[in-house]
Structure formats: C-alpha cells, structure tokens
Amino acid sequence: MNNLTSSDVIIFVWAGLLIILLLIGFIIFFVISYRHKQDDYNLLQEQKQKIDAQKVTLENTLTDLKDAQAQLIQSEKMASLGELTAGIAHEIQNPLNFVNNFSDVNQELAEELKTELRKPIAERDVHFEESILNDIKANEAKINQHGKRADAIVKSMLQHSRKNTGVKELTDINALCDEYFRLSYHGLRAKDKSFNAALETSFDESIGKIKVIPQEIGRVILNLLTNAFYACTERLAQSRAEVSRIAINDKNKIGDENYMPTVKIATKKLGNKIEIRVEDNGNGIPLAVQNKIFQPFFTTKPAGQGTGLGLSLSYDIIKAHGGELNLQTKEGIGTTFIIILPA
Amino acid sequence: MFSEFCHSFYYSSLIVAAYTCLLLFYKADAPFRWLALLVIVTLASESIAKYLAFKTGNNSIVYHIFTPIEYFFYANIFSRFLKNKSWNVFLIASVVVLVILEFLNTKYLQPLNEDNTNIMIFENILLIFLSLMLFVNIRTLHESDNILQEGVFWFNSMALIYYTFNFLIWGFHGLKVYQFLNPPMVIYNINLLLGALLYLVYILAIILNVLHKRKPLPVHE
Numbered sequence: 001m002n003n004l005t006s007s008d009v010i011i012f013v014w015a016g017l018l019i020i021l022l023l024i025g026f027i028i029f030f031v032i033s034y035r036h037k038q039d040d041y042n043l044l045q046e047q048k049q050k051i052d053a054q055k056v057t058l059e060n061t062l063t064d065l066k067d068a069q070a071q072l073i074q075s076e077k078m079a080s081l082g083e084l085t086a087g088i089a090h091e092i093q094n095p096l097n098f099v100n101n102f103s104d105v106n107q108e109l110a111e112e113l114k115t116e117l118r119k120p121i122a123e124r125d126v127h128f129e130e131s132i133l134n135d136i137k138a139n140e141a142k143i144n145q146h147g148k149r150a151d152a153i154v155k156s157m158l159q160h161s162r163k164n165t166g167v168k169e170l171t172d173i174n175a176l177c178d179e180y181f182r183l184s185y186h187g188l189r190a191k192d193k194s195f196n197a198a199l200e201t202s203f204d205e206s207i208g209k210i211k212v213i214p215q216e217i218g219r220v221i222l223n224l225l226t227n228a229f230y231a232c233t234e235r236l237a238q239s240r241a242e243v244s245r246i247a248i249n250d251k252n253k254i255g256d257e258n259y260m261p262t263v264k265i266a267t268k269k270l271g272n273k274i275e276i277r278v279e280d281n282g283n284g285i286p287l288a289v290q291n292k293i294f295q296p297f298f299t300t301k302p303a304g305q306g307t308g309l310g311l312s313l314s315y316d317i318i319k320a321h322g323g324e325l326n327l328q329t330k331e332g333i334g335t336t337f338i339i340i341l342p343a
Numbered sequence: 344m345f346s347e348f349c350h351s352f353y354y355s356s357l358i359v360a361a362y363t364c365l366l367l368f369y370k371a372d373a374p375f376r377w378l379a380l381l382v383i384v385t386l387a388s389e390s391i392a393k394y395l396a397f398k399t400g401n402n403s404i405v406y407h408i409f410t411p412i413e414y415f416f417y418a419n420i421f422s423r424f425l426k427n428k429s430w431n432v433f434l435i436a437s438v439v440v441l442v443i444l445e446f447l448n449t450k451y452l453q454p455l456n457e458d459n460t461n462i463m464i465f466e467n468i469l470l471i472f473l474s475l476m477l478f479v480n481i482r483t484l485h486e487s488d489n490i491l492q493e494g495v496f497w498f499n500s501m502a503l504i505y506y507t508f509n510f511l512i513w514g515f516h517g518l519k520v521y522q523f524l525n526p527p528m529v530i531y532n533i534n535l536l537l538g539a540l541l542y543l544v545y546i547l548a549i550i551l552n553v554l555h556k557r558k559p560l561p562v563h564e
C-alpha cells in the first residue's frame with residue numbers, strides 16, 4: 001500500500017464531514033418523520049377519544065334500552081294478566097255459582113231432614129232420610145269439586161303473575177293449553193258480550209308431561225290465543241260492516257254473514273318433540289308483514305292496543321326452550337301458529 | 344494553536360459536563376443516571392490518561408481498560424431505553440464478547456503500549472447499531488408531542504454522529520499506524536471538537552430529562 005498524501009487526508013476529512021452531514025440529514029429526516037407520525041398519532045388519539053365517548057354514550061343508551069325493555073316486558077306481562085282477569089272472573093264465577101246453588105239446595109235438604117226427624121218414629125221414612133243424606137253428600141262433593149276448581153284458577157293466575165323462576169318443571173301441556181284457551185276466550189267475552197266463537201280442541205293425550213317453564217309457555221300460548229281471537233274479532237267486525245253495505249247474497253265477499261269465528265288449539269306428539277297448534281280463521285297475515293311479525297315492537301293493532309312485543313317475546317321464549325315457533329297463514333283464510341318443543 | 348484550543352475545549356466541556364452530571368444525578372431517570380456516571384467515569388479516565396501521557400508519554404493502557412467499561416455503561420443505558428428482553432440478552436452478550444476480544448486483542452494484536460483501535464472500532468460499530476435500533480424504537484414506541492424536548496433523542500443523535508465519526512477516525516488511525524506514519528492532527532482535532540460536543544449534548548439530554556420527566560417507554564416482550 002502506498003503512503004497517504006496530504007490530499008488523501010483532506011479527502012478523508014471531507015468524507016468524514018460529509019458523513020456527519022448525512023447523519024445530521026438523517027436525524028432531521030427522523031424528526032420530521034416522527035412529527036408526522038406524532039400528528040397521525042394525535043389525530044388517532046382524538047378519534048379514539050371521540051369513539052370512546054361515543055362508546056360510553058352507546059353503552060348508556062344500551063343500558064337505558066335494556067331498562068326500557070325490562071319495563072316493556074313487565075308491561076306486556078301485566079297486559080296479558082289484564083287480558084286474563086276478565087276470563088278469570090268468569091271462570092271463578094261459574095264454580096262459585098255451583099257452590100252457592102248446591103249449598104242452598106243442601107240447606108233445603110237439611111230442613112227437610114230436620115222435619116222428617118221431628119216425626120214420631122213410627123211415621124218416619126228411613127229410605128227417604130237416607131235419600132236426603134245421599135243428596136246432601138253428593139251436593140257436598142260437587143261443592144268441593146267446584147271449590148277446588150276455583151282454587152286451581154286462582155293458583156293458575158298467581159303462577160302467571162309470579163316472577164319467573166326460570167326453572168323448568170314437568171308440565172301437563174294439554175291442561176295448560178286448555179286452561180289458557182278458556183281463560184282467554186272468557187276474557188274476550190267479558191269485554192264484548194256479543195262475541196261468540198267456536199272453540200275446538202284436539203289434545204293428544206300421549207304427550208304426557210314435558211319439562212318447560214310453565215309461566216313462560218303459558219304466556220306464549222295466551223299470547224297466540226289472544227292474537228287468534230283478535231284476528232277473529234277483526235274479521236267479524238269487517239264482516240258485519242260489509243254485510244251492512246253489500247248485498248246479503250254476495251257470498252264471494254269477505255263480509256260473509258255466515259262467518260263463524262273459530263279458534264282451534266291442538267297438541268300432537270311428533271317423536272321426541274311435541275307440537276302445539278293455535279289456529280284461527282281470521283283475516284290471515286299479509287305477505288308484506290309476515291317477516292316482521294316476530295320483530296320487537298312490530299304491531300298491526302291500533303296505537304295503545306298492543307306493545308308489539310308479544311310475538312317477539314314468544315319467539316324468544318320458545319327459542320330459549322330449544323323449540324321453534326312457525327307460522328302458516330293465508331290471507332282471508334286464517335293463521336296457524338305452530339309451536340314445536342322438545343319432549 | 345488550533346490543536347491546543349481543541350484540547351482545552353474538550354477538557355473544559357468534559358469537566359463542565361461531569362460537574363452538571365453530579366448536580367443532576369439524583370433528579371434524572373435511570374438511563375440518564377447511567378449516562379451521568381459515564382461522563383464522570385470518562386473524566387476520571389481522561390484525567391488518568393493525561394497524567395500518564397505527561398509522566399510516561401504513553402497512555403494507551405487507559406483505553407484498554409476504559410473501552411470495555413465505557414461500553415458496559417452504554418449497554419446499560421441502551422438496555423434501559425430499549426427495555427426488551429431480547430435486547431438485554433444481546434447487550435449482555437455484546438459486553439462479554441467485547442471483553443473477550445479486548446483480552447485477545449491485547450494479548451495477540453495490540454499490546455498495552457499500543458492503542459486498542461481494533462476494539463474501539465468494534466465498540467463503535469456496536470454503538471452505531473444500537474443507536475440506529477434506538478431510533479427505530481423511538482419511532483415505533485415513543486409518544487411525545489415534541490421529540491426535540493426528549494433527552495433520549497439528543498443522546499441518541501449525538502451518539503450516532505460521534506461514534507460514526509469515531510469509527511472513521513480509528514479506522515484511519517489504524518491505517519496510518521500500520522504504515523508507520525504520524526497521523527494528521529486535523530482529524531484528531533475534529534474528533535476532540537466532536538467529543539466536546541458529545542458531552543455538552545449529553546448534559547442537554549440530562550437537563551431535558553430532568554425538566555420533562557415522562558413515563559418510561561412501554562415494555563414489549
């Protein structure tokens with residue numbers, strides 16, 4: 001290697017200074033790039049803060065919505081209880097009438113027996129006394145039977161209004177359906193005395209008892225039945241209005257004077273599942289709203305008459321039971337809701 | 344004349360820096376305390392070197408000892424800035440390697456009466472690499488509205504400039520020594536000026552750290 005000259009040293013010094021300048025350039029570039037990054041970061045932080053604030057607002061809104069939902073569910077429950085009240089009153093009135101009538105009869109029979117017992121022994125008719133006693137006994141049995149019936153109705157009402165425990169218990173689905181079928185019908189009758197409907201039941205006794213939360217399934221059945229009766233009432237009202245407007249012999253119109261509201265409830269065993277069908281011959285559900293009826297707050301009833309939560313809650317309840325809630329409907333013919341529950 | 348000025352400026356800066364470091368030592372964060380210690384140790388080693396040069400005419404032995412110590416201090420500083428397990432492992436390993444190389448270099452290549460330029464060059468390469476990595480780390484993880492107010496930025500910038508130039512100097516010095524020539528003093532004078540600047544900037548870094556204390560860099564495993 002040759003010796004380095006002074007010009008080589010100068011080149012070296014200049015090269016060194018150049019490298020220092022390059023490094024300073026690098027550092028300046030770093031500062032600029034860092035500032036850009038920091039600006040982006042600050043912008044991101046600002047957006048994050050905004051998003052966080054929105055998140056808090058949304059969370060608060062969600063909490064409010066949940067509270068409102070809970071209140072609405074309670075309202076819906078109370079509304080269904082209200083619908084039941086008239087039916088319950090009617091249902092209790094019947095056994096009470098029986099109890100009153102039979103106790104009156106028993107009083108008369110007791111008087112007759114007293115009169116008979118006051119007679120001299122020779123004149124007394126032992127067979128007649130026995131017959132009176134038998135009648136009294138039979139009447140007492142009836143009083144007891146109707147008393148129990150009233151007791152069952154009150155218990156059923158209490159069960160419906162009771163806070164849901166969420167515990168599944170073996171439940172006689174047929175009895176549950178029958179109970180709510182009558183209660184909902186009489187409830188409607190109590191509101192509109194002129195309303196009459198044919199009630200049809202078809203219970204499959206082989207389904208036995210299945211594990212469900214009775215309050216919840218009761219609520220679903222009551223809701224479907226209330227809707228069924230409502231649909232029939234609507235169609236009946238339309239028919240009456242039409243009849244008053246069109247010629248009586250125009251049989252093709254909906255305003256058919258022969259229209260008889262009919263609601264049918266049926267149960268059926270399907271292997272390891274059971275089916276509950278609630279059928280009405282109301283107006284049916286228009287195609288346009290069929291996919292909306294299970295949405296919360298959707299209702300076709302006039303304002304103030306429905307919360308729009310009935311079918312939505314029913315759907316949720318049946319889903320929570322691992323079942324299905326299906327719909328079959330035809331405009332002008334009627335609607336059938338089919339509940340399928342695991343047995 | 345220029346050479347004397349450079350020497351005076353260098354030692355004055357070092358004394359001022361060491362004094363400031365003593366004053367601010369307890370107020371600074373951990374990495375800057377290590378930096379303060381480094382400045383003080385440097386002053387001590389430079390004083391000994393000056394004394395030996397005056398007494399014996401050869402102070403190379405000081406740099407044989409001081410270079411690994413200096414790198415040990417830097418390794419501590421960088422490990423506290425980088426705060427990463429992998430980097431810690433690398434830094435510990437690099438200290439060990441540097442000490443071993445220093446020993447081998449002293450035994451076989453550059454004995455105690457010669458400057459240990461080989462090890463200085465190796466140290467410079469390591470410090471340049473660490474400095475660049477710290478820039479990446481700052482760019483990725485550091486959050487500051489004004490990077491110019493961050494002590495770590497000034498420390499790292501000056502370390503990068505100084506040790507890059509130092510790397511060239513010692514390379515050149517090695518080349519000249521192998522050719523048995525007296526190296527041109529202008530290069531060493533520039534190096535002395537840069538050295539003085541280095542310690543002044545280190546003071547700036549420590550002062551900024553004390554003034555703008557901030558939470559440490561986030562740890563990422």
